[in-house]
Amino acid sequence: MPTEVLMPALSPTMEKGNLAKWLKKEGDQVRSGDVIAEIETDKATMEVEAIDEGTLGKILVPEGTQDVTVNTPIAVILAEGEDASAVSAPSPQAAESAPPVAAAPLEPSPVAASAPATPAVVNSAVAAPPQPETVPEPDVPEGTEFVSQTMREALRDAMAEEMRRDGDVFVMGEEVAEYQGAYKITQGLLQEFGARRVIDTPITEHGFAGVGVGAAMAGLKPIVEFMTFNFAMQAIDQIINSAAKTLYMSGGQITCSIVFRGPNGAAARVAAQHSQDYTSWYSHIPGLKVVAPYTAADAKGLLKSAIRDPNPIIFLENEILYGHSSPVPKLDDFTVPIGKAKIARPGKDVTLVAWSIGMNYALKAAEELSKLGIEAEVIDLRTIRPMDVETIVASVKKTGRCVTVEEGWHQSGVGSEIVAQLMEKAFDYLDAPVLRVTGKDVPMPYAANLEKLALPSVQDVIDAARAVTYR
């Protein structure tokens, strides 16, 4: 039986990659461990090793192919006596735009990992997002050209543009310079701006957060990257006690213009200590602004606004969204105001409020609900603090019903705050209790099935929306 070599994943969240180069050709003898090809994503490059001994019988995906879906067979290795002609070439999956089957755990039943061959099937926690809405950005002039960018590229461009604009802006964090960013968000910045402004720090979150805050108190504008916000718990004293409170405690004398950014919340299969959503933690604190974008355009426009803002900003990204592409306006200086929510999908029957990756669930649910005759209005909150309560209340006055969606836990979650705001400001307009769809009240488990159960699902959102609309 010929052995299939599958397109490997560089990370649990990778869905596609490019086949950069074949290092062996058809007919070559290979042994287990031989490097046979190189694959790359926008994040990294990796060598593919032969997994068995034999002859490289057939190359199924030629070098230079872009967007090869993870787990696609890329070659076959033949044992002695086997024939390449026995191998039927699979239908090419390269450059497909549909989300890979292996990465669709939002469906009610788990997708079994059927391929026995190595590498292991990767179940991404969340599928590729629905096509971004075409509702134009209110801040974008009509007729503006849009280019498709990943959130990763959009974030990098935002930093680069602001660093070109203002010499006081610099970026510091673990692996941001020579390594080009642990998640490649700072790719190319060292080359353009040099080591003075793109600074690799030791692995000392508490210390370098404090150094960043001190530099901001002296008038610089640091962008402090946390490899993930899980590690920022080491630094939370400096973020809250020093960055957020000093303007007040100094009677307005000491400003702290600083951006703390990095991926927040669950990625995929990294268990409890690496999968926590801190949105509600930071949103509790006066003196901070908390931003959590969903689209690439918002990521770019909001990060540029955050860097210019004279206050400390918590900029919560999401690892799973980094590789997702959406249209970004091609403007010299595109910014999105902090504190403004956006109607991502208009509707009349129920309001869904989400942000960051929660939008994935909300938009998919809205599509399904539409088939049931329920038109959901989806609000992308974008900024969690200060919260655009006005936009939520205006929508709920129209729909009379509301469901909040977040991956964080329910107790004292952001959804709880939205519920309270609606009780105070829209009680007379509500036709049903407001429901919260949240992560389950457990530490994040590692096992794939349990992890999926711990996260909210599209079905959860649909169920909640049907419950509040009594349909």
Next chain:
Amino acid sequence: MVAAANKSAVGRAPTAKAPARAAAKSPARRSDKMAAVPEFTKAEELEAYRRMLEIRRFEEKAGQLYGMGLIGGFCHLYIGQEAVVVGMQAALKQGDQVITGYRDHGHMLACGMDPKGVMAELTGRRGGYSKGKGGSMHMFSTEKGFFGGHGIVGAQVSLGTGLAFANHYRDNGSVTLAYFGDGAANQGQVYESFNMAELWKLPVVYIIENNKYAMGTAVNRASAQTDFSKRGSSFNIPGEQVDGMDVRAVKAAGERAVEFARSGKGPYILEMLTYRYRGHSMSDPAKYRSKEEVQKMRTEHDPIEQVRNRLLEKKWATEEELKAIDAELRDQMNAAADFASADPEPDPSELYTDILR
């Protein structure tokens, strides 16, 4: 003591683990490696006398106001340690910065901040440096290069390293003094900051004010290495112990350290061997040390008395002249206290200002 016993049990020589009272018997602990103390000129002695006495009279007045209920919350007095900030300030230039922890009144006065504004902040009035919203531990003056006033033990070390980072980034030739105590010296972020400061050669002088007690815990009960000048050794940061009760020794060491940092060689550590006469805060009766220990320090090592005695011995000043300086300072502190008592509280609208810029 358990740790010490264990160490003895495995045959290691017990390090200085004597009980607290015995350890503090020779408080200035002048060691052989301390540099010789250079003499001050008459003008320097008079200036040091005035600056140190200003702090002492301020703190005494603050203690009084606290007792009268005009100052609330925490209030940590600096009495006994005056030579440290006055000597160090004499080593600074315009543009240099100072940052410290919660025992900060002396640092602010040394930086040239107005006693009225500091006292009014202690009483929580609108004329205080933070408009009454910060209190004793949280005051700032960017004009005077004073960056707080921080209530979280050790936080100012990372923040001060960040101020030095900004100087380095701007290549402006300025140096940051980051003060902290023997208690803060055991915080993890201090060493994270040491590492980055040396790695990036930041212009910062770390001043460890070793007053022998972290709140009520004697240094030998909390610190495995009680020679704090060595605390930077694993990062290759040079350090020295300084007689922090002798303003001349402090100034000389300060000049060496500041010059080192300013010339681009990176951070420097000064351990100031000093002593606070009062408790940790106003509510601390300081039962963890003997009256005799405190009295011995006051009579044999008082930083102000030392200067006073030299001025009189050298006939650089008469008793009357020194009394006149004292009277002037007492008047000034009375005026500060009057201001701080009469100044109105912040307008209620201030509740919602200065949260975001």
